Amino acid sequence: MAVSKEFHDYILENLKKAGDVTTRSMMGGYCVYYQGKLIGDICDNCLFLKPAKAALRLLPDAERGYPYEGSKSLMIIVDDVENTSLMSEVMRAMYEELPAPKPKKKKA
DSSP states (O other): OOOOHHHHHHHHHHHHTTSOEEEEEETTEEEEEETTEEEEEEETTEEEEOOOHHHHHHSTTOOEEOSSTTOOOOEEEEOOTTOHHHHHHHHHHHHHHSOOOOOOOOOO
16 A cells, blocks of 8 residues: 655646645555545555546546555546646546535544
């Protein structure tokens, strides 16, 4: 599940051209957020997106795979991360579909 720093930076640099994208380190990989919503993961030097209806519609020929061993979610593997217009469209459409993040509980 390890991700090289170079691959992470490459993915992040390309996705940021398409919008407000951030990542968060998680168990050797990274969670990928678009405008605060979790849209996917970077694992094993691959970008995986959640299988939202919009992503499936806009990336119909994309391969599917599990981002890590034990994962229950079959996700979309993105190969063409440099296609800024397509990635913008996919992320915007996914943002509309995906639920808002749950508010964090304050520590007592």
